[in-house]
Amino acid sequence: MSTSVAQAFVKQFEREVHDAYQRMGSKLRNTVRTKNNVQGASTVFQKVGKGTASTKARHGAVPVMNLDHTPVECTLYDFYAGDWVDRLDELKTNIDERQIIASAGAYALGRKTDELILGELNRSTNYAGASSDGLTKAKVLTAFEKLGESDVPDDGQRYAVVGWKQWSQLLGIDEFASTEYVGADELPWRGTQAKRWLGTLWMPYCGAY
Structure with a gap:
């Protein structure tokens, strides 16, 4: 050989x-x-x-x-x-x-x-609120206001990476988890890999917090 x-x-x-x-x-x-x-x-x-x-x-x-x-x-x-x-x-x-x-x-x-x-x-200095009270709908809306003020285009290429704890907190927001708001095709219960909400693809990841 x-x-x-x-x-x-x-x-x-x-x-x-x-x-x-x-x-x-x-x-x-x-x-x-x-x-x-x-x-x-x-x-x-x-x-x-x-x-x-x-x-x-x-x-x-x-x-x-x-x-x-x-x-x-x-x-x-x-x-x-x-x-x-x-x-x-x-x-x-x-x-x-x-x-x-x-x-x-x-x-x-x-x-x-x-x-x-x-x-x-994690090097970013732009925050939508303190981390002590978790991920809330108010923080999500504040983050979207910041994106709009910075002229970030709503072109379907927005991503939000959250930890699993924050993903669980999102499931407690009706606008995120209820079919009455997002439709049956966008329910997070269909799979936990990713979900589109507010024109953004939300992704749970174990390394994010």
Whole structure:
């Protein structure tokens, strides 16, 4: 057997981890802007400001908006989630050990991705109220007022990540849990993965609080 065959095993395992991560790894990755196949130690996302429309005189020059472009740099980090698989041991078991480890690695990398996203969310200084009295309807409405005042578009891409305790508190709000307000198709009792309410996708997550 060629000694270089181990490299083929490693590449196969890396591909399986990558495929598993894409399918089931991160719960929050699709809620943020992403870039794939970045080469280098960092990448930049452009944050574009608002434009203003103006009138012009006949034959006059069209006024320019002078859009503000604010670059937001994102530093890349390498994270690893691997384990050892003996090819001879695979011949002695009736389970796909390599696939099990690949799936476990994908979940581990997914949790790390979500941990990094939540870490950035927790750096925010915008609050809708004190945390001592839990998540209430008043806080939800205050948060939506803040989004509106900041001109955050209501384009179906708003997300709210809450902890399981806050999810239970939301279930106590009639407007969130009652079919009379949200319709039968949007009831949270149909599944606890996510629910759309007030144009926002609410997601319970064990790492959020």
